[in-house]
Amino acid sequence: xxxxxxxxxxxxxxxxxxxxxxxxxxxxxxxxxxxxxxxxxxxxxxxxxxxxxxxxxxxxxxxxxxxxxxxxxxxxxxxxxxxxxxxxxxxxxxxxxxxxxxxxxxxxxxxxxxxxxxxxxxxxxxxxxxxxxxxx
Numbered sequence: 001x002x003x004x005x006x007x008x009x010x011x012x013x014x015x016x017x018x019x020x021x022x023x024x025x026x027x028x029x030x031x032x033x034x035x036x037x038x039x040x041x042x043x044x045x046x047x048x049x050x051x052x053x054x055x056x057x058x059x060x061x062x063x064x065x066x067x068x069x070x071x072x073x074x075x076x077x078x079x080x081x082x083x084x085x086x087x088x089x090x091x092x093x094x095x096x097x098x099x100x101x102x103x104x105x106x107x108x109x110x111x112x113x114x115x116x117x118x119x120x121x122x123x124x125x126x127x128x129x130x131x132x133x134x135x136x
Contacts (some may be wrong), residue, residue: 023088
């Protein structure tokens with residue numbers, strides 16, 4: 001798994017890592033029983049303080065996404081998919097709410113927003129970012 005962190009972003013680095021793990025589980029990139037990199041290894045790979053990685057892993061344990069395997073490291077919990085999917089949906093909904101708030105404060109109408117959304121959705125589909133629509 002490849003992690004990407006923005007040290008200058010508004011979201012703390014440990015939270016960026018925790019979010020990325022949850023998103024990867026929700027997307028099926030990480031699956032139950034799969035090992036995650038050790039704190040030391042991920043710290044080296046990202047050039048980040050090990051305490052930051054440990055804090056992210058602790059948060060993921062508290063959120064029932066990771067569990068320790070005695071003597072081996074941390075693994076994705078086998079029952080974490082539903083929780084991670086719910087967390088992903090909450091993160092996306094939060095982003096949509098922020099974008100809507102900004103757009104409405106900027107004077108856009110509901111029709112403007114619908115048109116923009118549809119155009120961006122078509123763009124994502126044409127770029128292969130949307131694989132299928134399971135809701136149909």
